Amino acid sequence: MTRLPRPHFQQLGLIGCGLIGGSFALALKRAGLVKRVVGYSKSPSTTETAKRLGVIDVAAESALLAVSGSDLVLIAVPVAATEATLRAIRHLAQVQPQTLFMDVGSTKADVAIAVQKVLGAHAAQFVPAHPIAGKELAGVQNAEAQLFQGRQVVLTPLPENEPALVQKAAGVWAAMGCKVLRMTPENHDAAYAAVSHFPHLLAYAYFQSVMRQPSGREFMELAGTGFRDFTRIAGGDPAVWRDIFLANRDEILHQSQRFRSVLDRLEHWMKEGDTSALETLLRQVSEARNKWSPTFFDAEDGEPSSHF
Amino acid sequence: MTRLPRPHFQQLGLIGCGLIGGSFALALKRAGLVKRVVGYSKSPSTTETAKRLGVIDVAAESALLAVSGSDLVLIAVPVAATEATLRAIRHLAQVQPQTLFMDVGSTKADVAIAVQKVLGAHAAQFVPAHPIAGKELAGVQNAEAQLFQGRQVVLTPLPENEPALVQKAAGVWAAMGCKVLRMTPENHDAAYAAVSHFPHLLAYAYFQSVMRQPSGREFMELAGTGFRDFTRIAGGDPAVWRDIFLANRDEILHQSQRFRSVLDRLEHWMKEGDTSALETLLRQVSEARNKWSPTFFDAEDGEPSSHF
Missing domain, CATH: 1.10.3660.10 (6-phosphogluconate dehydrogenase C-terminal like domain)
Incomplete structure (x- = not known):
């Protein structure tokens, strides 16, 4: 067991305000790791609900605007939408080299390929993650700060990731009460x-x-x-x-x-x-x-x- | 909805003191429907445990002795053992024509065939039953009086059964808190x-x-x-x-x-x-x-x- 850093962020950019994304935002706030959450969802009514429920503080009108000014970005969309999302935000990944990007997808080989293809040299900022948590009732209205407490999260780092960044990513999940595992995307x-x-x-x-x-x-x-x-x-x-x-x-x-x-x-x-x-x-x-x-x-x- | 009789018995003969048989005995006692429970299990140590836990009052040394003097008999053995059990107790089914026999098997066409084959004219005393209840932990040590509370039980009466006897059988399960359904064995x-x-x-x-x-x-x-x-x-x-x-x-x-x-x-x-x-x-x-x-x-x- 290693003691992990307890990272702090100014702003979470949340892309996809569903059950998992919403719960991540709530858990991050509860752990005191973030000051502000800016959220974007494909459906404006979802973004509105997320704001009303206090899951996000500010609604963004695009994925790119959710990334703007965020030092932590979580992509929480169905896995097939990952590549399109990366294309939409690629510009800011390049001009915000200090931003840590993560996803929450249940498959990881496809995410690694998409990240390397779309972000190129900036793939190093992206640490793929899969929290083993969920429930049958989807949607931000079912999000809860405790969803990840006591659960496992699997990180599948890219060869491009610096060890310190992987540790920082692990620290985020550990602070929410997760046990952090590390595997290759294929395993x-x-x-x-x-x-x-x-x-x-x-x-x-x-x-x-x-x-x-x-x-x-x-x-x-x-x-x-x-x-x-x-x-x-x-x-x-x-x-x-x-x-x-x-x-x-x-x-x-x-x-x-x-x-x-x-x-x-x-x-x-x-x-x-x-x-x-x-x-x-x-x-x-x-x-x-x-x-x-x-x-x-x-x-x-x-x-x-x-x-x- | 029909009001069902609330039958009372002097003695339950329990053949098979497992989770389901044991829970039936406890539920019957709790409902105040029986004075004494005589139990038999293939394994003497199970019968002993059942006695020690108060699930049965008297241990019988054979299935036949558990039936002797019982006005209610429950056969709670794995379904393939039903026919051999019926053969073992057939004599007393003939000389105790007032005894109500039931089983708890999860399959019912095979039970109907075995009962008609082994008991002949006395098949009329046997009302096949299947309570939709259970839990993964088998054995009398896991038996509980509440197991059938709020659950369904399916009766699959034989053509030989008198309607009054079927009502009596239904009354036993209803008194334990079951909803009683009636179906053909095939359905x-x-x-x-x-x-x-x-x-x-x-x-x-x-x-x-x-x-x-x-x-x-x-x-x-x-x-x-x-x-x-x-x-x-x-x-x-x-x-x-x-x-x-x-x-x-x-x-x-x-x-x-x-x-x-x-x-x-x-x-x-x-x-x-x-x-x-x-x-x-x-x-x-x-x-x-x-x-x-x-x-x-x-x-x-x-x-x-x-x-x-």
Whole structure:
């Protein structure tokens, strides 16, 4: 564990005032790390709501204007919009070389490519980030200062990033109560395809297959807590998940192949009536699942920490 | 809504002192419906634990002895063990024609067949039941009197059952705070294949496919609340789920076919980069999922009710 710096900023430029962006602004204010938040959203009504709720202090009329004068910029848009956003703000990245840029995208290889392509030499100012936090209810009205408390954030630094800037980025998240991890974009995308993206695809596909069958709606009225928990992630923001499924397609399809081969095997045993093969697998899974628990941690004291 | 009788019993014979059987005994006592509980489990240590915890009052050395003198018998064993259990107690079903028998199995067509085959004319005394309740932690040590409170129970009466006996069975569950539904065994099995059995199969297959891949264990350490909720049902009792997967095989495989065709379609769109088809489906699912909620109800006052 390293003690991380506790950076302070004059102004956060927030591009995308949704659940994650809004929660970041609130958390940053709560931690006392920023004086002013200038926000921009594609939809003016969202920006207005963000202002009314005190998530942002000033509404900007463009992404570029949100960056202007900001020493910290967070891009919190669906991942497919990252490149267009970078193009819109590229000019100021060049004339504000002290500004730290981050994103919050659930895929990271595509972000690295977009940043290098669009920002060129100024890619060094951009530290890609992915906080492992969220909830099913999207939108700035659901933003909360505590969203990142006790959660993990993965940074996938670019080769261009100076170590001191990566430490500064880590310090921002640590001050919000996050445990900061560091990975390559490729490892990040493989890992989250397995434990997040592919199960989301499964949940969407499963819910659709039940909903669209002749008695599906009646069947769902009979469902209990297992169904509720299993399908919770099928309630996620469609625009966010559409982009993730496309941006991390190859890794997700790879997970699907692995999964299908296990499902085939289970169904083969069911058809053959192979009680003992079936039970052996279920027992191994059940024991492993009941031992597993998510890596949350107590960060009440706000002690900055990292596993760099 | 019909007012249901509130039946009283001298003695519950409990065969299978696990989570569900144990919770039934506790709930029956709490509702003041029974004077004494005599319990039997295949494992003597389980029977002992059940006695020590006050779940049962008397330990029986066989299933037959648990039935002896009982005016209510609950068979709470993994579904594949139902037929053997019925054979073991058949003699007393014949000489105690006033005894009401029920089970709690998650599949119902197989139970109907076993009851008719083994009990013959005395099948009339057996009202098959499936309470939609449970939790991942199996075993009598996790039993609780509140487990059925506010949950649904499905009765799948046999043609041989007298209406008054079905009402009596319904009254038992209603007194525990359940909403009582009535279905045919075939409809029951089709519905629960869709909303319970098949998602359990998916969760087991998915967890196994992650756990068994080269970096699976590391990946799982990065997982968050989505993974936690999605895989919760993969922690279920292996013996229970082995039996359900086999007993309701045809309906589960039918659900799998439907599911696979949706998954194929989603993956096709991912490969083609069909953003709008992908988003349309995700949006429909997400909206439907966020509108859905499980049918729990407030039964604090213990008002007996049914939807017969």
